[in-house]
Each structure stands twice: as structure tokens, then as C-alpha cells.
Amino acid sequence: MDLKETLLSSYLAFDAQDGPQRKLQDERAAAIEVFEQQGFPTIKQEDWKYTSLRTLTKTHFSVFPKEDVNLKLEEVKQYILQDVDTYKIVFVDGVYNAYLSETTHDGVDVCLLSAALTKRKFAPVIKKYFNQIADKEASLTALNTAFTKEGAYIYVPEGKVVEKPVQIIHFATDKNPNMILQPRNLIVLEKNAEIQIVERHQSLTAEATFSNVVTEIFTEQNAQLDYYKIQNDNVEATLIDSTYISQQKHSHAKVHTFSFGGKLTRNNLNFYHKAPEINSTMKGITLIEGKQFVDHHTLVHHAQPNSESHQDYKGIYAENATGVFNGKIIVEKEAQKTNAFQQNNNILMDDKASINTKPQLEIFADDVKCSHGCTIGQLDEDALFYLQSRGIPKKEARGLLTYAFANNVLQSVQIDSVKKRINKLIANKLGVNIGFDV
Template identity: 40%
Template structure:
């Protein structure tokens, strides 16, 4: 397919999508979809000639004709159970092929006025918070895939934590895609609102139980109000033939705290764009990431921390482990604006190449327009420490086990920042299986 065909395919199939809304095209929200489709039609497809896509070639995506209406699939609870890491203690929202499944979800007792559920229900009810915040942070005028998501928004997770409420149990959201023989696109759209002095932990989990071909084009908007605390974990356990485009936009108000942990075993192609903005003084932000890719997988992390106000702290640390012919990209930018004095920003990217054929492109960036700041950044790309491996082997540890131990130690820096013990154990097991520990 040519570039024109990719866009034309979605435009021509928009009517099929409208029919799948079961009358939803008469809702006021549908104007947002149609406006986004118009924007999508006018945005050019990014190529490696564009600076932000210099190392990211999307030709493998645009050659496919993805169905805009994913097939409905019945899924046994045991399949969902494979991706759980607690003893049914956490709140759980399940989406199969982009559609909310109440029968597979469970919500424990929640405080009054807390809203946890599907975006489709919020759209149907014209929820005022949805209408106030939707599209405010993930602007779609200049982003092809965000405009595509907005145009084809049907479902996703909607969470509203009212003022002064702390939700102790994490909310685990599973987006499970089951393609079979049919290639399709899902457009998960998530909106999380934490009002003043509230607290919540959210796990956004993308997974597949087969090796089908699909496109998961997800957009998540998070509003962290004054003194609110949001802990966000994103897990990617996709089909190795899948394509994942993810964008997360975070608005942080005065004295808010936000933490992001991305753990990815990739897809055939995955790109994650994260932006957090300090719109009030005294905010704190942490972005941590760990990606494990092999064979010919491709992973791209594009991050932006926007220090627009003074007295804010940010800490960013991404790590990658690449095997075989895998290719990785890290492009992290920290922007310190003229009024953002007393900024403290740290950024680092470390990657280990376990093969001569693996490639990592790393570009940490600082743009500083204030003079009273403390900022640092750095990047390392290399192989495992041979001296450390030799030391372990002299203690009677075999080559394979020594390699696995060093990899585990390298990855643990990111995993140990996750506060949920059962999730840490789940991730430790993934690493152990991957490297035969």
C-alpha cells in the first residue's frame, strides 16, 4: 500500500465504523470524531525525513488493510487469568478487541462518587468531566495517529477520582487483542482524572494470547490536579506480529506527583510517546522504562518533560536489553522554560546489546532557558560487563547463568521502583523466562 492508500482506507471505512456504534453517531460526541477525521485526512504520514521519526520507519504498518471494526471474541476467564498477577485483590477492567467486557471485569467496593468504567458509557451519558477533558491534552491537529484514534474512538477506560479520595487497590486495565486470521485496528482511548488531594494507582496492560496481526493505536490522557498522586504502570505483552502506537499526555498541577513505569516486551513494532507538563509549582515526575526486545522487533520511546513552572523535579531513566537483530530508539527531551527557576531534572538512558546485529539509537536532550537550575543527562550503549561475567564464572557459575544474573541486576533498577509486590514478581518471572535463569 502507498501512503495515500493507508489514509484513504480509514476514511473510506469510516461509515462502517459508524454503523458499529449502534446509534452512537447521533450523540453529540460524534462531532468530535468527525472533526478528528477531517484533521486525519489533512495530516501527512510521517517518514524518516521527519526529525521526530528519523529512526522510525512505519512502512511495515501502512502496508496493511486493517479492519476498522474488530471481530467480537468470546474469551475464557482462564485466558485473562494468564495476565493477572494478584490473588483477585485488585480492581479489574477487561477489554477484548477494544470492547469493554463487564462479565470479565470486577470492581471491588469503591468510595462514593468514584467513577471507574468504560469510556463508551461516559460518552453515552455525556459525562461533563469527559466533555471537559477529552482531547485537551492529547491534541490531534499535528499527530496522525492521535487524530486517527480520536476519529475512531469507541471505548477505553474512564476513571474519575474525586477530591480528597485515595483508592488503595490498584486498578488493572487489560486490553486483550485476539486477532486469529483477521487483521484489525483497535483505538483504545483512556481518560484518567485525579482531583485535588486524591491518590490512585493504574495499570494499563496491553496483551495478546495469539500471534495475530493487529494495530493497537492507544491514547491516554491524565489530569493530575493539585496535591494529587498518580502512579501509572504500562505493560506491553503484545503479539510479535502486532503494531503498537501509544501516546500518553499528562497535565500536572501545583504540588502534584506523577510516576510512570513502562515495561515492554514489545510487538513487531512499538512506539510510545510520553509527555508530562508542569503547570504549577512544586510538582514531581518520574518516568521509568524497561524494554526487552529480540529477533527483529522494533521499539521506540519518545518522551518530553515540560518544566513550565519553577520548583519542580523530574527523574527519567530508561533501560533496554536488545537481542538478535532488534532495533531500539530512545529520544528523550527535557524542556526548561524561562520562568522555571529552581528546576531539578535528571535523565538517563542505558542499553545492553546482546548481539552484534542489535542496534540502539539514543538521543537524550536538554533545552534550558533558565539559569538557576540543576539538570543532567546521559546515555550508554554497550555489551555486558565481561569482567563481571568472568568474576561470576570463577565462582563456578556457568556462562548462561552468569549472563542471566547480570541482565537481572541491570533490569532491577527499573522494576524495584514499582510499589506493587505481586507485579514486581510477575515481571521478575518474565525476565527469568526470557533469559533462562
Template identity: 40%
Template sequence: MSTLTKQDPFSRLLESAPTNFTAARILAKECYLAQGIPLAKAEEYKFTNVGKKLEQNITNFFNADSFEVSEELIKSSIFEGFKGDVLVFSNGKFLPAHSAKIKGIEVSVLSEKSDLALGSIAKPEKDPFAALNQASFENGIFISIPKKAQILKPILLLFFNQANEGQVIQPRVWIEAGDFAEVTFIEQSVSLGETAYFVNKVVELKGGINTQLHYYRLQNEGKPVLEVSNIESDIQKDARFTSVTISLSGDLVRNNLSFNLLGSNSEGNMYGIYLLNGKSHVDNHTNVDHTIPHAESHELYKGILADQSRGVFNGKIFVRQDAQKTNAFQQNNNILLSDDAIINTKPQLEIWADDVKCSHGCTVGQLDEEALFYLQARGIDKMQAKGLLLYAFAGEVLEKIQEESFRTYCDTLIQERLGSKF
């Protein structure tokens, strides 16, 4: 790890940070200064030179101010068929006045919860960007679902971003769910304008016993946008957490996703699609930590890369010595549509227990020419046949989205990109 320059420009953010969460911010600042922005030699960012991109594109090094969001803009940005509650953000800052009052759920500005154990899940010592966010974010959202609450309607976290060239946006989200609670979140960002800015997002999810949490993400921001996200969840006894990430756009995107399986019969599910063209770069780093016996995890990421795009997948599964009877599955499959497209994939298992069922693997290839010929022989033109095959490849991940309206919306976006619609 190393700083961008001799005087780290992000020090301006650290110096101007708010004073709430004092202890958590001091710890995070120390962690950030000890790590610095990762450059090319940093092992965890080996194939994603975030430091170089930031140096080239981010010049302001202050958090972007929030801006006025109209009701018309909110309504026009919600995807068709959505029937749930909407929580609105402007440049990462929660806007209570434009957000739904959800019955049975506590939703508040994060700064009102100064006694919260901020950073206890997404620990600042694990990643410099998580540390930077914790040390200098200006506002965020606190969401608490009480015990046994069955939230049947999905909750949409709608992020509007409109920053000046080279500014920083730092959303901070804390979600906690009591025992036996059930809830679905959908995260969607809307870029207004075509400037290059840096989104540094942290989401901490704390589930109780037997909670059922779903967290779906659509990354489809403007092409010049740089984004790093740290999303981490503690999963307790008998609980299940499912994450689905759909990445379609952005200059450089780094997704750090971590599950901590802390109770028996817990389950963590990670699914993702990255559908890239142009010079987009998407890096998915996942981490599943099995700490207890009788828990399981399932992970499937699929990539379709065209033009000069680049994908990175680094999935780590840790099975601790006491985590007997673990069942862990990890797979990464990729299709390259261009000689210039690149994928770096590294599935990893580290196992210290001896009574486990674990598997991992990856594939990289091109379209099946025989299947393509078969479809063309039945009257489907080559481009549409190609799109249908790619859509079938991606469909296995789309099926993991249980919220029908969001699945349909993502399905449409992917079909349009692939040219598979009749």
C-alpha cells in the same frame, strides 16, 4: 508527513466513525488529514518507519469487533498475587459486565460522557495516531477518582486482543483524579492468536492538586503485533505522577509518553525497560514540559537488545522561561548483546530559564567481561552469570514499581528471558 497511498486507507475508519464527541472528532479528523501517516522522512518517526509496516501488514482498515471473554479466561490471565480490581476490555472496547464495580470510583463507558474535553490533554495536532484514534475510536472507558480518595488496591486494565489479520484496535482511556487522591493503575495486554494487527492506543490522565498517580505498563503481546500508544498526563501543584513501561515483545512498538508539569512542587517520573530479541523494534519517545517554577522530573530508560532487534530512545525535556528552579534528570543506558542489534538514542534538553539543575546522557555498551569472569570464577556457569549481570542492570528500573505483585511478576518474566533464575 505523508499518507500511505494516494487514497489514505485509514479514510475508511474516518468515514465510519461514531457520531458522539462530534466537535472533537471533526477537529481530530482535520488534524489527521493534515499530518497523514508518518513515513521515512518524518523527523519525529525518523528511526521508526511505521508507515511502511502498516502498508505491509494492515489490510482491513476497520476497527476490530469485540468478542466474548469468559470468566475463566479473565481469571487465568491475572498474574499471581494480584489483589485489586479488574477492568476488562475486548479488542479495545470496555466490557462493564465483566469488570469490577469499584467502590468510590466512577467507571463508565466513555461514550456516555459526550461533554468531556476529549483531546484536551493528548492533543490530536501533536501526533497523527492520536488524531486517528480520537477521530475514529468506537468505545472506551471513563474513570473518575473523587477528591481525597485513597484507593489502596491497584486497578488492573486488562486488554484482550483477538483480531483478524490486518485489523485495527483502538483503545481509548480517560482517567481523572480529584485533589489529594491516590491510585495505582496497571495496564496489561493479552494476545489471543498470532495474527498481525494494529493497536492504536490513547490514554489521557488528568490529575488534581496533590494527587499521587502511578501508571504501570507491561507490553508483551504477540510477536506480529504493531502498536502505537499516546499516553499524556497533566500534573498539577504538589502532585506526583510515575510511569513505568516494560516492553518485552511485539513486531513494532512506538510509545509516546508526555508529562505536562503545570504547578509548583509537581513531579513527573518516567522509567522504562525494553528487553528485545528477534527482530522486535521498540521506540520510546518521551516529552517532559516544565512550564512553572519549582518542579522536577526524573527519567531513566534501560535497554537490553539481542539478535537483530532495534531500539530507539528520544527523550525531550523542555524548560520554559518562567520555569526557574527546575530540577530535571534524564538518562538512557543500553547493552547490546549482538553485532546485529541497533540502538538509536537521542536525549535532548531545551532550556530557556537560567536558574535550573538539568542533566541528560546516554550509554551504549556490552557486558563487563571482568564482572562476567568474576562470577564464573565463583562457580556460576557463563550463561547464568551473563543473565545475573543483565538482571542487575535492569533491576534499577524494576525497583521503581511499588505494587509488589506486579513487580514480582515482571521480575519473573525478565529473569526467565535473561536466564538468570537459579
């Protein structure tokens, strides 16, 4: 049985189960139909041209965990930001782990989607927002919808600034090998609300894992979102992340994606403008080696006037690593005075590393500023010589130049603890220990 068939037959069992999924029967039934028709994307589709899921679909994965797992804090401490006070929503093999979590209902709801689905007081929010911005025709998003049961639920009421960042962390363990995890996150920021979120998926098993994540985010008028995705998983982990952000007037949504590891990582990051005068920022650093694969597909849909979007992605690919960057910007006819900026710079450290980069601009308005640029190069030999001539050995010199190359993306990171963590991960990846306190 290939993965599609496994999933379709598992759906029947999942659908028959009593649980929070009962509340979403209609959405789920429609979604499984979309997935059944479309199946997994193939490289024949333009959006998946460079990203083959063939191996994934031939791998056995199961939907249901066999046993409950208790993790000790000591075992996973290194994956959780510790030097900053945060709310935490932690899942182990897809199941909420209360012991590692710290949720709240005190003026803001930071809790579980399963709870939000079943409690009456959340029903209006679910009705208004759930599955409203996610692409219903995208097969993997539909697959996630069909199996929606659990995830993070965050609701920030009007004017509320959430003082502590929220960490959303998923662990996969060897107690439930070969799991497909399909968390579904719903995040709503009402007018003038602000939040910082850090998301991470971490496999603790040497077996294959597959996470098919969908996150819907709504930023109402003047809301501020600051979101960080830390992707540093092991070489058997596949992550497909589809994030949909719906923005209202004067809202600013920022997403930083740090992709440092995994077998295959695909980020679908979509911003939809529902009003004028909106700001969207997406930045990323990709630093991979071995046979790892990272694909960034971004979309900014400018639909109304006077909005801005800013994209800056840096990629460093070593050994046989492969990257994809596809940045799509749509500027509708009404979206005059749009200012859209896109930059993708890449360094290939070795002959066999590769990157496919493609800006995709569809502009229907005539009074807009859209700039895009992509570069692919190697480290500058003259710069290396300059550093070495000051006594900095080649390895460290390469490290320093690579770090410098990616540095401007780090400068906009607002949580010190995240910045420190990323600095450390980069230093470890480059195998150098030099003062990265630029």
C-alpha cells in the same frame, strides 16, 4: 488500498453509526481532517526518523469487529494479575467484556468511556477534560480521536485514595483478525486523590494486530499517580501508545514502562506542567530480541518554577533487536529552579542489535539543574569471569548481570504483584532460573 484510505472510508461508516461516538462529533470531525492531511508519520519527520511505519501502512486492518467474542478466564488468566485484588476493565477485540471485568461507581468511577460519554452526570467531566491535553496536531492521536468510542474512564474525586489497583487490559483474538484497536482512556485525579493503574495489551492471535492507544491523564493539586505499562506482546503486534499527562501543583505522576515484546512498540509519553512544584517520574526496562523494535519518546514540559523530573530507562537488546530512546526536556523561561534528570543506559548483547539514543534539551531558564547521560555497552567480561569463577555458569552469569543492570528501575515498583510478574518475565526472557530476589 493502503491503510490510510481504508481508515478514511471506514470513518464514514463509523460516523454514521449510532453510538457513544455521536457525543463527540465536532472533535472527531476536526480530528479526521488532521489525519487526512497528515497521514501516517514517515521517517522524513524528525520524531519518526528511526521508526518506520511503512510495513504497517501496507498491512490490511479493519476497524469493525465481525463477531462478539467470549473468552474464558482460563484462556487469559496468565495475562491478568491474580495475586492482588484489583478493579479490572477488560476489552476483547475492542469491545468491553463484563465477565472478565470488575468496575465500580462506589466513591470512585472505574468504568467505560462509552458509559461516561452517554450518561448525563459525567458530561461536566467529559467537557472539562476530554481531548484537552492530547496533542491535536499529532496525526496518530488525531486518528484515535476520530475513532473514539470506547476505553477506560476513571474519575477519582477529591481526597479519595483508590485502595485497589486498576488493571486495564485489551485482548485481540483470532475471531476478529487484523483489527486496528483504538482505545481512548480518560483518567482524572482530583485534589489529593491517589491511584495505581496497570495497563496491558495482549494479542492472542498469530495475525497482525495494531493498537493505537491514547490516554489522557489529569492530576490535580497534590494528586498521586502510579502507572505501569506491561508490554509483552507477540511478534505480530504493533502498539503505538500516546500518553498525555497534565499536572497541577504538588502532584506526582510516575509511569513505569516494561517493554518485553511486540513487532513494533512506540511509546509517546508526555508530561505537561501546569503549575509550580510538580514531580514527574518515568522509568522503563526494555528487553527484546529477534527483530523486535521498541521506541521510547518522552517529553517533559517544565513550564513553572521548582519542579522536578526524573527519567531512568534501561535497554537490553539481543539478536537483531532495535531500540530508540528520545528524551525531550523543555524548560521554559519561567521554570526557574527546575531539576531535570535523565538517564538512558543500554546493553547490546549481539553484534546486530542496535540502539539510537538521543537526549533533546531545550532550556530557556538560567537557574536550573539538568543532567542527562546515555551509555551503550556490552556486559563486562571481567564481571562474567568473576561470577563464573564462583561456579555460576555463563548463561546464568549473563542473566544475573543483565538483571542487576535493570534492577534499580524495579526497585521503585510499588505493587508487589507487578514486581514479581516483571521479575518472572525477565527471568523467562533471559532463559535462566535463578533467585531474582535481590
